[in-house]
Structures are given as C-alpha cells and as structure tokens.
Amino acid sequence: MPFLAAALNVVGAIFLAHAIFSTHEHTSLHPLSPLPRDIPLELLLSLALLTTGIVLSSPPLKPIQWSHWAGKISREGPSREGYVTREGEEVLGDVDPYAYLGLEAGREGRRGFWGPREARERFLGWVKEGGEGVRLRLGSLWCEYT
Template identity: 45%
Template sequence: MTFAANFLNVIGVVFLSHAVYSAYEHSLLASRSISSPVPSLPLDITLETLFSVLLLCIGVVLSSPDLKPIQWHVWAGRMEKSNEARLVTEVGVGGGNPYAALEERPGFWDVRGAQKAFGGWLRESGEMAN
C-alpha cells in the first residue's frame, strides 16, 4: 500500500509542478498582450491543478499510519502500572498518569464528594425540621 501511495504522491507532485509552471507561463504571455487586461487561466490548467491536488490528497491519506483509538483511560492505566513509566528520566518523559497532578491539586473540587456532603446536609436539615 505504501508503494501505491508514494507513487500517487510523486505523480501528484509532477502534475502540480506542471500546472504551476503552465500557469506561470500563461500569466507571462497574457501580461504581454494588450487585448486581455485581466488574464484568466484556461480550463486545462485549472483541471490539471485540481486533479493533482486530488492525487496528492489520496496519496497522503493512504501513506499515513493507521489511526489508533483514543482511549485515555487505557493509556493512563498502562502508564501507572508500568515501572519504566514511573521513572522520570527527563523533563516531560515518564512519571505515571500525566493528569494525577491535576486531580490531586489542593484547589481541585470533588463534585461527587460535594454532592454527598450536600445530600447529607439535606437529610440532616430535613430531620431537624420534623
């Protein structure tokens, strides 16, 4: 699959280079003539440009590596269980769960804990009112 993708990329670059050169030559020829003050590109150059961009897009998509599913909880669990990941070897590398510092900071508000506390307060105040 990579050979076909690389082939499409090379062909796309060749066609795009030819389209750009043709547009440049056309603009030079159109600027020398006085009959057309606003030169427009011929249809063949426009189609060649669009075709080359399409080939390049397909080639880039085919040559990209497979996407991995986004499952942060699985990745963070592996990082916390791995002994190598717990060792901080350099800045920004290793150290376990990268979000642990956010969850353990002093200003972190525990929503579930606050809900339990509020529910307990409501039960207590409801019993006091009766």
C-alpha cells in the same frame, strides 16, 4: 499499498508542479487573458491525487477512546515508531502511562523508592542457581536478539 501511495504522491506532485509552471508561463506571456480551463483542472486533479496519496501513506490511526487506547497498549505492548536513537536504542510508542505507580505485581515502577540492593540480590541469586544452564540460556537469547 505503500507503493500505490508513493506513486500517487509522485504523480500528484508532478501534476501540481506542472500546473504551477503553466500558470506562471501563461500569466507572463498573456497577462490580460484569463487562464485556459485545463490549468485549474490539472491543479484540482493534482490536489486529489496528493490528498489520496498522503492519506494512504499516513501511519495507522491511534484509537481516540480511552478504553480502546488503553486496551491496545495491554494487548499489543509498545509499538515500534520505526527509528532508533544515536545510541542504537529503538524508539517505542505508547506504554502504560501509569507504570510509574508500580501497582502491577512483579513489574517495575516507583523509581523513587527503588531498592538497588534487593534487585541485585535477586539477580545474583538467579546467576548462582543457574550456573552452566544460565549461560546456555543466555546464549540462545543473545542469538534471538541480535
């Protein structure tokens, strides 16, 4: 599909450029005579090709009903937008917009009231409890993500 869309866009753009060029040449050579029929036809054809190509190459539509949109976030998690920032962090699409309320048990939220000591204690507890096993598990995870 992306190849078809790109091909349609390229062909459409060529036809469009050709139609414009022909119009310009015709009006400068014969300023008083009307345009021959094939130039407007080519213009219309190029428009049709370009429109189809642009529609086909556009990203998938987002749901416009609140419950479907919210359901998609729950089901799929954040989607990839396809580009990364300068720091190498991927830009992700929609996430739960109410996560900041911190109402889901075991999830992050309510930044303003975050307790760094508790978070650190939990992490250190995990490290102490894991010991050697932790390093192995980390190793495999690290491989998974790089």
